Amino acid sequence: MNGAEALLRTLTASGVDVCFSNPGTSEMQSVAALDRVPELRGILCLFEGVATGAADGFARVAGRPAATLLHLGPGLGNGIANLHNARRAQSPVVNVVGDHATYHKRYDAPLESDVAGLARSVSRWFRTSARADDVGPDAADAIRAAYGPPAGVATLVLPADLSWTESSRGPGPAVRKPPLPRVAAEQVEDAAKALRSGEPAALLLGGAALRPDGLGAAERVGRTTGAKLVAETFPTNMARGGGLPPVERLAYLGEMALAQLDGVRHLVLAGARAPVSFFAYPGLPSDLVPEGCTVHVLATTAEDVAGALDDLAEAVGARGGNAPVDAGTVPDRPTGALTPETFAAAVGHLLPEGAVVVDETVTSGVFLPEATAAAPRHDWLTLTGGAIGDGLPLATGAAVGAPDRRVLCLQADGSAMYTIQSLWTQAREGLDVTTVLLANHSYAILEFELARVGAGAGGDRARALLDLSRPDLDFVAIARGMGVPASTARDAGELADELEGALATPGPSLIEAVLPGR
C-alpha cells in the first residue's frame, strides 16, 4: 500500500473513522484511498473552517478525534480560527495537512508557504512525515498526541510524494484513548481543607467536571460544605437538564464575574483555569481572582477531574450517590414579540431529550441558561476560544458524532457568516441539525464593546462597521441556496411552531428568528 492508504488504515485502526475534508491536488492520493478504506467516512466541506470546526464538534460529543484533510498552508490558514477554538476546548483533533512533494518544496511553487509556522500556533503536536514508511507510525503518534492528556490538536503534514510512494511498513499501531491520571492525595486534601475552613469558598468547574459524574460530585461537595459552584465561562461540553445541578457559568463581563466571586476566599479549580477577563478594558482588571482569595488546583484537564471531585466529596464527608436536583420548571410555550426572553422560552419549552445544543448566540442568548435548566438531559457546547464562526461547524460535526441525537444550533447572524458554508455539508450528509439563526442585523456585542473600551457610542462611520444591515442578510435565501430548508419566525409563536416542526423533521433546517436589534 502507498503512504496515503497507510495513513487512512492507521486512522481507522484507532477508531478515527471520520475525516472532514477540503482537499486539493496534493491530497488526491488520500482521497483516492477512501475507496480502498471504506471504514473511513470522508465528508466534504466547502471551506476549511467548516472542516476544523466540525472536527472539534465531533470530538466534543463523541469523545474521540475525527481527522481533517486540508490543502497546504493556505488551506490550513482557513482552518486556523476553528483549530484555535478546538485548542481551547482541548478537543482531540487529528489535523492532516497535505504539502508539496518533498523534492518540490525547494522550487517555491506558488502554493509553497510556511506550513509549520501556521500549524504550531494551534497544535500541541506537529510533525512532517519524512518518508512513506513513516506515515503510518507518524499518524499513530498524531492520534496519541491528540488524546494527550491534555487533549488537543495534532497536526501531521503529509508531503504529496509520500502519499503515492509504497510504504513497506504500512499502518502504524492502533492507539487507544489513555486513562486520565488520578490526582495526588495532597491536592484533594488541600482543597478539602479550604472548603472546611469555614471561609467563603467556590468550586470553579470546567472540562470533565461539567459532565454528569463531575457535576453530581460537585453538587454533593457544594451541598455539604456550602461552597458555591460556578462553571467556566465557555465550557467545551456542559451536561445540563434532567435533574443535573444547574451550575451558573462565570460571566463574560469581568465586572459581573467579579460580582459572582465577591467575598470568595478560596477558589478551588476543577478542570478550569483561574479566571481572567476575556479582553482588557481601560481601568478594569485582567485577573478576576478576588483580592485575598487563594486559588487551589484540585485537578487540571490533564487529570481525572471527575474522580478528583469524587475524592473531594469523600474527603469533606459528602457521601452517597449523586441525586437529581430540582432545577425549576420548563417555561411555557411563548407568545407575543420575539425577544431574547421569548426566544429562550421557546428553546426551553421544546428542547428534546438528548439534544446537543451549540450556542453561538453571543448577545442574544442571555436568558437561555435559566430557561433550559429544567429541560430534559442535554449537552451545551460553547465558543471556547472566542474565534467567532464556530457554531455552524460545531453543529455539523456534533451531528456526525452523535447521529442518534438532535443538534440544535443557536446562532448569531454576524458570527454565522464566517462559516456559512457549513449548511451545505449539513444538507449533503442529511444531518439532524436545527439552526435558529438570530437576526439582529448587527455585531451587537461590538456596539456594546465600543463603549466599554472607552470609545463612546461611536459616530455614524464607526457604527456602520458594526451594522449588518444595508443590505439585510436574508438567511432563508442563503440556506435554501445551500440546500437547507428554511423559514422565518417574526414572533414567539411562529418561532415555537417552526422550531417544533423542525425538531420533529429528519435532516437539517434553518429558522431565521428576526429579533429587534436596531
Next chain:
Amino acid sequence: MNGAEALLRTLTASGVDVCFSNPGTSEMQSVAALDRVPELRGILCLFEGVATGAADGFARVAGRPAATLLHLGPGLGNGIANLHNARRAQSPVVNVVGDHATYHKRYDAPLESDVAGLARSVSRWFRTSARADDVGPDAADAIRAAYGPPAGVATLVLPADLSWTESSRGPGPAVRKPPLPRVAAEQVEDAAKALRSGEPAALLLGGAALRPDGLGAAERVGRTTGAKLVAETFPTNMARGGGLPPVERLAYLGEMALAQLDGVRHLVLAGARAPVSFFAYPGLPSDLVPEGCTVHVLATTAEDVAGALDDLAEAVGARGGNAPVDAGTVPDRPTGALTPETFAAAVGHLLPEGAVVVDETVTSGVFLPEATAAAPRHDWLTLTGGAIGDGLPLATGAAVGAPDRRVLCLQADGSAMYTIQSLWTQAREGLDVTTVLLANHSYAILEFELARVGAGAGGDRARALLDLSRPDLDFVAIARGMGVPASTARDAGELADELEGALATPGPSLIEAVLPGR
C-alpha cells in the same frame, strides 16, 4: 490623539485611504477613530479573507496599498489564504491586526494566540508596536515596507492599550511610493547578447513587464530579435486588448509549459521567476526550464522592469515607439449551448473599454485569452498564489480601487464558496462588479488532478469529495440573500443578454452560468 487616531492619520497622510475591516473588541478604538479621520474609508467585510483579498485587488489596480483591520490571531488566520495570494502578487498591503492589551497577554485569555507565528508566513515585514508613541512611526514603516521594492504584505500588530493611550508623537511621517532602481547595464547587455546569439530565445514576462509600457517594449524586442514572448502563468495584473500584444501565458500544466519553451536556448526573465511546475507529479519534472537552456535575469520585480525592457530594446536595435498590434477579431455574439467556448465568446464580445477582469475560472476559462485578445483595453487579474477563493474578494477590492471602471469577475463555483461573503460588501458599497459564476457543480480541476497524481479515475467515494452536487448550490439564491441581484443563464444567448444588461447597470450583479460538468 490616541494611538488609534495616530495610526489612521499616518495611513491617510501617505495616501492609504481605504481600510477593509472585520474588527472586534480590540480594534474598537480604530473603528471609533474613523469618525475623527473621515479621509479614511472603512469598508466592512463579513469575513477576513474578503478583507485581505480586497486589499490585494485594490493594490493591483490602484498601485498603492489599502489597509486591513483584523481581529487578533484567529482573524488573521482567516485572512492568511488571501494574504498568501497578495504575497505572491507582490501587492503592497498594510495589514493591521489588533491584539490584546500588552499587559493582558500574559493571562492567556481565550483569544490569545501566536500572532507573530501566523503573520510571518505571509508578511515581508512584521512588527508589534510597543508604545502608543510608536504607533505612528511604526505605521509609516509598515507603509514603506509594503511598497518595498519588492512590494508585499506588511503586518503591524496594534495592542489594544496602545490604541486607547495618548500618543504624544501623533502620526508618523508621510510615505511616498519609492522609485524602482534601474537595472545594471551588464544585465541588459547579457540579455541582449543572448537575444543576438541567433539561438532560439524567449522573454518570460511578469509583474510590470505585463503593463502597457513593458509589453510594448517587449513586443519590439521580440519583433526585432525573433525572441518568443511568454507571460508568467498567473500575472498580478496583465494589460490586454486595445492593440497591446496578446502575449501567451505559460501553461499551468508542466507538460504544456515545456512544450511552449521547447527548443529555447536562452530564457530572459523580465519581472518573472524561472518557471516551475505548480505541483509535483510522479515522473514529471518540477523545474520547467528546458534542458540546455540558459536563464538570464534582465530584471526582477524589485527593479524597473519596464525601463529594463526599453533599454533592452535599444540594445538590440528595436528603436521607435510602441505600436498597436493586430490581435485578431472580436468574437461574434454567441448562441447555442453554454460551453467554455461560448462563455469565452460572450465575454470577448461584450468586454467594455477599461474593464478590470478578475479571472478565477480555474478549468472553465481555457478559451478566454484568445476570445478577449482583440477586445478594448482591459486588465486581467489572476490567482497568483493558488489559494482558491480570491476571485470575489479581488473583484471587490478592484472595484473600490478603480471606481470609474467596470469589474468583471469570472468565478468558478467551487472557489466561490470560500469567500462568498464578498457579495454582501459589493452590495453595501454599491460596487460596479459583474460576476459570472461558472457552475459546473464540481471541483473539476481535482477530477483531472486525481488522474495526474497517479490515483486513477477514482471510485464513488473519492469522486464524492470532488463533486459539488447533492445538493446543487443555488448561487442565485445565495447572491440575493446577500443583497446582490442575480440571474441564471442556461445557454450562450441568455448569457450574452444577461451579461450585456449587467455591464450596463450600476452596482453589483451575479449571473449563474450553468455549464455542462457532470
